[in-house]
Amino acid sequence: MIADIIPTKKLPRSLSALSYLVPENLSGQIKVGQLVTIPLRGSFTTGVVANLHSKRPPRHFTLKYLTSLASDKIVFTNQQIQLFSLLSKYYLSSASLFVHYSLPKILPSEWPLLPDQLASRRVSFRPRPPHYFWWATETDKYHHYQKLLLASGPGQVLIVVPKITDISALAAKLDLSSQKYLPVHSDLPRAAYFHAWLSALNNQKQIFIGTRSACFLPFSHLRLVIVDNEHSPDHKQYDLTPRYEVSQVCENNCRLHRAELIFSSPTPSLAGYYRFHPKSPKTNRHIELADLRYELENKNYTFLSDLLTNSIAKVLSDQKNVFLFLNKKGAARSNRCADCGHTFLCPTCSLPLVKQSDNRLACYYCQHFEDLPPFCPVCGGPNFQSLGLGTQKIATYLRRLYPSHSIAVLDSSTSNQNISESQIVVGTEFALDKIDWPKFGLVSLVNADELWYHSEFLSNERAYQTIISLLTRAPKNAKLIIQTFSPESALIRSLITNNPREFYQSELLFREKFRYPPFVSLVKISIQNHHSNTCQSQAKKLYQKLVSLHLPAELSEPFPIARQKIRGRFKYNLILKTKDLPSTLSALENLPSDILIDVNPQTLLD
Template sequence: MYADIIVDISHENLDKTYQYAIPDSLLNKVKVGTLVKVPFGKGNRFLKGYVVGLSDIPSWDPERIKPVAEVEEKGLMIESQLIQLAYWIKDNYGSTMNDALKTVIPVKKKVKAKEKKQIELVADHRVASQYLGEFRRKKYSGKVRLLEALLEFGILDQEIVKNKLSVGRETVKSLERDGLIRVVTEQLYRNPVKNLVQSVSHVRLNETQQQIADAVINEYQNGIRKTYYIHGITGSGKTEVYMEIIAKVVAEGKQVIMLIPEISLTYQTVMRFYSRFGDRVSFLHSKLSGGERYDQYFRAKNGEIDIMIGPRSALFTPFQNLGFIIIDEEHEGSYKSESPPKYHAREAALERARLTGSSVLLGSATPSVESYQKALSGEYKLFTMDKRAGHAKLPKVWIVDLREELKKQNKSIFSYKLKELMEDRLLHKQQIMLFLNRRGYAGFVSCRSCGHVMKCPHCDVSLTSHNNGALICHYCGYEEVMPKACPSCGSKFIASFGTGTQKVEELVRREFPMARVLRMDTDTTSKKGGHEEILSAFKNQEADILIGTQMIVKGHDFPNVTLVGVLAADLSLFSSDYRSGERTFQLLAQAAGRAGRGELDGEVVIQTYQPEHYSIVAAATENYQQFYEQEIAYRTLMSYPPAEHMVAVMIASKEEEKARIASKVLYNRLEYTQNDAADTEQNKDAIVKIIGPVKASVSKINDIYRWVIYLKCKEYEKLKELKNMLQVYMEQEEFFKKCSVQFDFDPIHSY
């Protein structure tokens, strides 16, 4: 047996592996993640390294492969644990080990540590004064300036020495060699949590909150490790329960990771956590600078923080003593990676908890169908919170049929009911949120004369119109100017269709000219701190109306919001995706949950063309059980997750014909393997349904052609076997060097 070993775990060197032979005496001890000592280089100096792969095939002449010297027995180090987790991700989701390692090793690049240097006088004043006299005689002006200042102040910042006294590095080194001074270096951390104040008081839990917190904490303190699920309606106070559990776990000397779905949640969540836990809490997300991310990584590794909050990537925080992982808004699609390895943070969290002996707590007002099924089966321990915390009541919900509005000659995007309620709220100085599940100024641009649609030349999608006159592809970023006439027939009747957030903002300002309006979408929040700026302004009541895409409906708490308008509730129902009903229910229930969270009662207007659809009816009353029963029946009938597991095999190539042939070759290979498998006769759950190959729904992105094959099977392990078989087969076939093949297990979007 041979081991692939990394001798430098820094991010840049993850692809530099060296193969070593495993002596018979160490065969049982060497596993993926094991820390070993190996002879390295011509001098055979001994270095520590980590095993990242095992094989029985030598990469070159076996006579020249050196043996592993010994296994380090001093327990599981954090790097070992993360490497084991990377291997699990690679095995379960189909990627290279290198891609999996780059996912779990948090530091993307080496960033220079931020340091504060000070220069201190160590010689006594008598000796220093003698030297000063000598330097004056010899006209060493730099040394004179520095010693004079140090005799007066004792210690100076290096910046002052360099910039104000104009003393260079060599002068400092010379005085250091003379034993007159010393340079004191202190590492400074770039802290992404600025200007926050820790509060001494915290919210008292109500009876339901306390019961749940006590049940989880008692089991944890008795050494019982489980996965828990809190199904709590919007505003029921799940965050307070999380904080109570975290406080007890941290008091036991353990560390906690809390995942949240959107960057927009981070600021508000951290504010609440910082006020309770002070600077023992930090957060990671993609908008941090390289330096800030680097410093949080080392603070966590050195045990200087106990709680890390952030989206998916925060799961890989290098805590040495992890005790608990919490995943809030567990249903969110952003927990699934869109680039290889296409892992799900929820499943990876369960594996990290297994490796570390930790517990996991999931929470949502609108659970994913997969998780709720596990909670009902007893795999997760389920808690329910069906009342809002404090005295807040669920909002009153109006479902408006847009077909009826049209019959009444109302062609506005605001129904009569929504307009009436908006006028009332503005009159009473209360706030309004308008939710639209779209971005951009409008939808596609087409010609009313010939039907020509403006499409991206590199992708199989229509361009989206923005109010700066640009047509933009939201897949590859291609941009062109809005044409004055149709490029196909020359007609002037070319225009944009559909409604985006910018268009809604324009119509709101026209309809309610006195209202102060904020818009929150990917365009307005692209700069660093954009989310915080908009949310703070709205919370401080600097605006009356907040318009936004789905990022405004996730977890925010604005006590003065008494009206939420959902402008196009069923847009998400029309996506070619088996999860469209679930996604619609979740968005509507979350949007409705933003209203009436304070002392004032709230109202919600849901505008739709399908008022009778089960996901819309259930969302209006926030009746998850009603939704779940109909959704799981549909999934079972159609063999979709969680009734059966599914894997999408995406074949892509710059050459259209190569992508088509490669997909057909893989299909034939899968069919041959299935027909050859004897175990499926005895085990019906191991039967695999093969669908395709077909062109992907977006069959070209950035000049890359895409084909897809779907596999469905009740047994996840069977799909993993087929994935492994295809990977081995493709490595042996030269043809696949011109194609890329990716695997997506239980995909959350169709291709």
């Protein structure tokens, strides 16, 4: 008998399962899903039994015997093993990576709790194809989820949320006590994660709410999966291999389990909109526009329009609070010497350092901080210029305008600040889940254009989703003001007219014209090195190699990322645009493992 084993040790992308002979004394005991001990590269490691068969390899291959069973208990289900195999082919990552990251640490005393075998599951229903629920208010969402939970019947339900903080918040809105659901996320203590694993395997809990890591639990009777806020970029693991997406994992999972899959969002991703054509809910938001071009023509050079200034004064007099949204932290976006033009850059990633209110310079990508020197390190000049607009700069200006009111900044750099007594809050996207919204009578975007003036192909989509996320949270009776230099854009028009179709159709035309998803698939291939010249040279060699493969794809020349370095290493990207993703991936599967491959990337410039 031969066993195909997926090692728990990380393997190169070209290796997923390794074949071993099964000793005769184990042939009656070994089962798919068990952990076994195997010899590998001069030592021993564990692996999961993925398949048992009698097919012999070619004669020139000599198979080794697996050493022993780690336990006679089942750890992984058949569906999990099949899922790891499917994902490893799609994301060009070894299946061992999925096993490595999902396997819980099991103490000797816990092995008896695992099952000897899994009960066969009879599926007596045919689930609907994946479908979309597009909601307008959070109340609509929670009511719909409660109906789905009541109608789900026997079996397990998984709700996948973008962030860890969303788990308890959603459970509270659904009136689920801690006994009725299990939270699952990557920060769980070892014992809690094993408990979640065991509960899924033994069908001890019905409802699981978790982040993307919850998708890899060994569900034994999965019946329903809900992907909450499907549009969120947090549903993609973008900074570690394997770089998988929740949507892809859940679709495969539901296909293997014959479970129902529902995507849910107030702002569907463009891919979701194009695929499902969901019906948009009716909304009746009254939004006022402040044209910042008109403000400049009338010599108003502040970042507050007359409309916004007057509205702030009115709302404060009515004893209501004000929230001003700007997705830029700090007091300024960049700082330079007025004498020689020297710009202060992060030593790690080379992005401009952001000035904080305490005269410190910060890089929020790398968490690098340094003091602003009294003199320019290049020319010795004492004159510095702060360029751009940040949350702290707005707050400083507002304190001069409204000295008798409490004004707070709420972003990731001021996360410990108490805002309960503040009448004006200036915040980034970080603040949206931390505000007591019924207290607010005015919600405004200080400069909407900041959200989409980027080179990324997703910038318009992300901007629209961010704005809708803000407007969805605002109280019904709150005044809504958007300040913009582009009132004629399709994005702004769709917001003002409560017609999301206008934005989606406009963005689809743009994507089709310039060959971006959903009309093609993207693959990002990256080279990293501590030395800039070496990294560039390796990227050029890789480009030539890819050209020689005659891929069914459009290939870009290599280019450096926007911030030049990540974690101290330079990085060059190459972008593939293809309508034949399977053939393209098949041609790339033998690339060395130190080359990063990101299928369906969220960013092209990083």
